[in-house]
Amino acid sequence: QKEVEQNSGPLSVPEGAIASLNCTYSDRGSQSFFWYRQYSGKSPELIMFIYSNGDKEDGRFTAQLNKASQYVSLLIRDSQPSDSATYLCAVRENNNDMRFGAGTRLTVKP
Amino acid sequence: KAGVTQTPRYLIKTRGQQVTLSCSPISGHRSVSWYQQTPGQGLQFLFEYFSETQRNKGNFPGRFSGRQFSNSRSEMNVSTLELGDSALYLCASRQGQGNGYTFGSGTRLTVV
Numbered sequence: 001q002k003e004v005e006q007n008s009g010p011l012s013v014p015e016g017a018i019a020s021l022n023c024t025y026s027d028r029g030s031q032s033f034f035w036y037r038q039y040s041g042k043s044p045e046l047i048m049f050i051y052s053n054g055d056k057e058d059g060r061f062t063a064q065l066n067k068a069s070q071y072v073s074l075l076i077r078d079s080q081p082s083d084s085a086t087y088l089c090a091v092r093e094n095n096n097d098m099r100f101g102a103g104t105r106l107t108v109k110p
Numbered sequence: 111k112a113g114v115t116q117t118p119r120y121l122i123k124t125r126g127q128q129v130t131l132s133c134s135p136i137s138g139h140r141s142v143s144w145y146q147q148t149p150g151q152g153l154q155f156l157f158e159y160f161s162e163t164q165r166n167k168g169n170f171p172g173r174f175s176g177r178q179f180s181n182s183r184s185e186m187n188v189s190t191l192e193l194g195d196s197a198l199y200l201c202a203s204r205q206g207q208g209n210g211y212t213f214g215s216g217t218r219l220t221v222v
Contacts, residue, residue, distance in 0.1 A: 032210075042215075043215050043216050045213070046211065097155065098211065103152060
């Protein structure tokens with residue numbers, strides 16, 4: 001059974017801190033990795049994607065990928081209350097299926 | 111550029127009825143996928159269509175079906191509704207298999 005696993009949280013960080021969100025996946029042939037943010041009552045929106053091992057930075061967001069460890073993470077620097085949402089990790093598997101984790105709920109406290 | 115449009119936004123149906131949900135992808139996106147989202151199960155993959163062909167199907171009963179038209183618009187149908195079908199149904203489109211999805215606002219289905 002292929003899986004994408006995330007800590008469901010809630011993860012609580014103070015405003016201005018770094019939030020670290022983690023995701024592991026089971027399909028070793030997975031090709032692409034995505035992070036989505038979902039506010040309560042809204043649909044998911046794509047915030048980052050990463051294909052290669054290493055780090056990818058976009059503003060306050062950094063995605064990190066380690067294919068050997070089958071691990072992908074999202075760091076949010078200078079966290080803001082507006083970052084409070086559920087973050088979904090998604091993995092494009094070897095058969096091109098897109099599999100989502102259950103999400104980590106992040107709360108940033110002012 | 112218009113986003114992914116789903117209609118209707120909300121539906122209330124009775125057990126045993128059937129329902130059809132509609133999705134118009136972003137212009138130029140030929141791949142359309144459907145997901146069911148519930149608080150307990152998260153995002154569950156229903157099916158993906160590309161160029162009017164079902165490319166992948168998730169682990170849902172045959173009551174759930176879909177199709178895609180030549181203009182890439184897609185519909186999903188659920189027959190003989192059950193209470194457990196109450197969920198947010200999300201449609202997503204993407205330009206190619208290597209790209210991420212853009213989601214529509216969803217259709218919230220309540221079965222009573």
